[in-house]
Amino acid sequence: MIPSLVFDLETIPDAAGLRRLNPHWDADLTDTQVIEMALAARRESHGTDFLPLHLHKVAVIGCVFRDDHGFRVKTLGKADDTEGVLLAGFFKTIERYTPRLISWNGSGFDLPVLHYRSLINSVPAPRYWDMGEDDRDFKYNNYISRYHSRHVDLMDVLAKYNGRANAPLDDLAKLCGFPGKLGMDGSQVWQAWANGKADEVRAYCETDVVNTWLVYCRFRFLKGELDRESYDAEVHLVRDTLQASDAVHWKEYLDAWGTIPKGA
DSSP states (O other), X not given: OOOEEEEEEEEEEOHHHXXXXXXXXXXXXXXXXXXXXXXXXXXXXXXXXXXOGGGEEEEEEEEEEEETTEEEEEESSOTTOOHHHHHHHHHHHHHHHOOEEEESSIXXXXXXXXXXXXXXXXXXXXXXXXXXXXXXXXXXXXXXXXXXXXXXXXXXXXXXXXXXGOXXXXXXXXXXXXXXXXXXXXXXXXXXXXXXXHHHHHXXXXXHHHHHHHXXXXXXXXXXXXXXXXXXXXXXXXXXXXXXXXXXXXXXXXXHHOSXXXXX
């Protein structure tokens, strides 16, 4: 089995970066005040408080890892780890296992953010960036090229690489019979983080990567990579793994999931 790594980021505005780019701002402002000023300015200039990708500081990296040893879901590191530590941990996994990366909108958001923030934090990742210079196989199948399969942006593929056809993960997960998002979405992450709810943000990120993995398993069934028996086994493996956890968010997730419909 080729190892698979589903990943998802939760980000917060980069207060230090905003200060550096706006040296005229009052140095006595708190980080929260700096961020609120930047968000207000963005709303006024663009009608949205969504900051440019290079100003998204990585706060959480959620992962599902599936290989011959089973199914695991976790958030990397600890809530108080630096951004550099989180980035290094993610790319270390790629260096060690060379997994297939799976994401939902990873090409549009998560990977560009990882690129910018790795550049800012000086985090090397030679295996990830290899496009055939070190390993000839990577010339024809690497993590960078949009149409290669070492990274599968499931949203992009299902939309046939047409941005107008993109669909939200929450909708697709629920329409496929999976729980979807519970209690939070990406627009609420900064406020939750600022209010000391890092554990809730980390839990939310974990549920997102499980949703992505489940939809990806359904996609593999469509492609014929999994037959019905294998697909059902993958879905039940996820449920069994989550049921073995005593974490509150997995109990809520399983309650929302309910009983798997026969044949779904």
